[in-house]
Structure formats: C-alpha cells, structure tokens
Amino acid sequence: MNTVRTLPIRVVPVDGEAIESWLEAIAHRTHTAFGDLLTAVGLSPYNGMGTTAWIVCLNPDEVATISTATGIKPDVLETMTLQHYSGRAVRIKPDARMLSRAFPWGRGRGSRFCPACLETTGGRWQLRWRLGWTFACTIHNCLLADACPHCGAVQRRRTHIGDIIPQPGRCSHPAPDATGRSPTRCGADLTTAAVAVFDSDHPVIHAQRVVNTVLDRDTVTFGVYQTVPQPGLNVLADIRAVAGRALAYATPQDLETVIPQDLLGVYRATAEPSDSRSGPARTDTKPGGTGTGRDCRGRSGSRCERLGSPRRGVRRGYAALAGDLLTGARIGRPRNEHRVG
Ligand SMILES: [Zn+2]
Numbered sequence: 001m002n003t004v005r006t007l008p009i010r011v012v013p014v015d016g017e018a019i020e021s022w023l024e025a026i027a028h029r030t031h032t033a034f035g036d037l038l039t040a041v042g043l044s045p046y047n048g049m050g051t052t053a054w055i056v057c058l059n060p061d062e063v064a065t066i067s068t069a070t071g072i073k074p075d076v077l078e079t080m081t082l083q084h085y086s087g088r089a090v091r092i093k094p095d096a097r098m099l100s101r102a103f104p105w106g107r108g109r110g111s112r113f114c115p116a117c118l119e120t121t122g123g124r125w126q127l128r129w130r131l132g133w134t135f136a137c138t139i140h141n142c143l144l145a146d147a148c149p150h151c152g153a154v155q156r157r158r159t160h161i162g163d164i165i166p167q168p169g170r171c172s173h174p175a176p177d178a179t180g181r182s183p184t185r186c187g188a189d190l191t192t193a194a195v196a197v198f199d200s201d202h203p204v205i206h207a208q209r210v211v212n213t214v215l216d217r218d219t220v221t222f223g224v225y226q227t228v229p230q231p232g233l234n235v236l237a238d239i240r241a242v243a244g245r246a247l248a249y250a251t252p253q254d255l256e257t258v259i260p261q262d263l264l265g266v267y268r269a270t271a272e273p274s275d276s277r278s279g280p281a282r283t284d285t286k287p288g289g290t291g292t293g294r295d296c297r298g299r300s301g302s303r304c305e306r307l308g309s310p311r312r313g314v315r316r317g318y319a320a321l322a323g324d325l326l327t328g329a330r331i332g333r334p335r336n337e338h339r340v341g
C-alpha cells in the first residue's frame with residue numbers, strides 16, 4: 001500500500017544514473033541516514049539492506065511509492081535498475097530479482113567507476129558501470145577503476161549501510177583496520193583513483209563505443225550483421241565466443257602482435273600478483289580489468305600500485321581484452337588501425 005509522503009527536497013537523477021546512487025544523493029542532500037531514506041520512499045531497510053534486489057528490479061509497489069515520494073515518473077525509475085538491460089546485457093531470474101550468472105559477462109561484482117565522471121557529477125554512479133560489458137568511459141577515454149584506491153574494496157557489492165548519511169564519491173566500506181558493529185568508514189575520495197587514459201580513437205575506447213551501441217539496441221545491423229541482423233544478445237555471445245577462440249589458439253606472443261602495446265602494458269601491470277593484503281574483497285578481472293598502467297592518472301599522487309591487482313581470472317581478463325579488440329577490429333573500425341585476424 002502506498003503510504004509514503006512526498007519528500008520536501010527533490011533531487012533529479014542524472015542521465016544514466018543507477019537508482020541506488022540517486023537515492024544516496026537524496027539522503028546526502030537531506031542529511032538523512034540511508035536506512036531512513038529507504039523507509040521514506042517505501043523500500044524496507046530490513047528487506048532491502050544488504051541485498052541488491054531493488055537494484056536489479058523494482059516491483060510495482062516500489063515503483064509507485066518511490067515515484068510518489070520523489071516526484072520522478074515510473075518510466076524513468078524503471079530505466080535506473082538493471083531491469084533496463086534485461087535480455088540485452090543481463091538476464092534476470094524470474095520472480096527472484098536476481099541476475100543469472102550464466103549470462104555471458106552479464107555483471108561483475110559491484111560496480112566499476114570513472115573517477116572523472118564521479119568528480120564532474122558530484123559522486124553520481126552510472127547504472128552501466130555495473131555491467132560486465134562496461135570497461136571504459138567514452139567521455140573521458142579511460143578504463144574504469146575497479147576498486148577503492150585506498151582500501152582496495154570493490155564498490156557497491158551491496159547497498160549502502162543504513163545507519164549513516166551517504167557521502168557521494170567516497171568509499172563507504174569499513175576502514176581496513178576498523179572493528180565493531182559500526183566500524184569507521186574508509187572514506188577515501190574515489191575521484192582520485194588512477195586509471196589508464198587513451199586517445200579517443202584508441203581501439204579499446206572504440207571497442208567500448210561499439211559494445212555500448214550493442215547494449216543500447218534491440219537489434220544489431222552493422223558490421224558482419226548487416227546482411228542478417230541479430231539481437232544484441234546473440235552479438236555479445238559471438239564476441240565472447242571469438243574471444244574464447246582467440247585465447248584457445250593464440251599464444252601470448254600472437255596476441256602481442258595485435259593488442260596495442262600501451263593496452264598490453266596496462267593488462268600486464270594489472271595481472272601481476274600483488275602484495276597480498278587482508279581486507280575487503282578485491283576485484284576479478286572481466287572486461288576492463290583496469291587500474292594500473294603507464295598512463296595512470298592519479299590526481300592525488302601515485303596510487304597506481306594499489307588498484308586492481310586481480311589474483312584470479314587472469315585468462316578471463318586476457319579474453320576480455322582480446323574480445324574487445326576483436327570487436328573493434330571487426331565492426332566498423334577505422335581503416336587505418338591495425339586489423340585483427
Ligand atoms: Zn568518465
């Protein structure tokens with residue numbers, strides 16, 4: 001039943017924003033603990049905290065109460081959950097509001113992020129950053145960051161804790177050495193995370209633009225799909241299959257001949273074993289596998305060595321890079337760039 005009241009202050013979602021980012025922004029703006037804000041918009045903090053159900057999909061009652069409380073139209077709210085990408089970039093289990101892990105590269109754990117986007121928007125998170133297929137920012141031409149530059153925690157694996165006021169753009173994970181029921185937060189400025197930056201016409205940025213086009217369309221009609229258009233889901237499956245083949249049959253030396261050296265350097269730096277630290281879970285490498293490299297951009301000093309460093313999924317990360325490049329090479333790639341295969 002819709003029993004919520006209209007909030008006194010309205011915050012408009014930014015284009016492409018994830019719903020939890022927007023709700024956190026409202027809580028911050030109204031100086032409200034996040035759990036209280038959830039209650040105010042009709043999301044139960046007891047059912048909602050610690051889960052990702054309403055990040056995946058809102059049920060009709062939730063859509064109604066959030067819309068009433070915030071003044072944002074239901075059709076806009078429905079573009080702010082992963083349901084928006086259902087059947088295109090993720091597959092949602094019926095009646096469970098959970099994502100199928102069988103979907104190819106459907107979603108990594110948590111959310112990657114573009115530090116520059118966080119800085120320019122005041123700490124607002126794009127829904128697209130949650131997708132396993134999003135590895136770069138095509139606005140700032142950089143790979144996305146995988147984790148907090150200070151504590152190494154993958155961001156947004158769960159909803160924000162309920163008993164504090166969110167601080168947009170800051171790491172809300174417990175501080176590495178914090179203890180107790182309400183441990184001190186890390187609080188690191190995520191806009192300072194170092195990421196590799198490329199030219200706008202670099203193959204990896206071009207590959208992300210192509211993938212974005214696939215994600216945004218129901219049917220793909222370009223490149224090799226001109227003659228027989230295919231659903232985006234089939235195209236993503238093709239990309240993954242091609243990447244798998246490339247890895248199965250190519251040696252590292254073979255891949256070196258087709259992957260740009262700067263990108264290869266980033267990958268190698270990321271894939272190297274790190275000095276092991278206890279603490280929050282670190283990231284697996286999926287498409288992107290980012291964080292370190294020669295082109296690191298760290299606006300508060302060198303933090304390159306503290307990012308990424310996946311200890312698992314190295315080959316999957318290589319597959320991602322190969323797949324990205326194959327995508328860029330095979331579909332609408334500029335003619336003067338190196339061609340794969
Ligand atoms: Zn960006």
Ligand SMILES: [Zn+2]
Nearest residue numbers: 148151171186
């Ligand atoms: Zn942190």
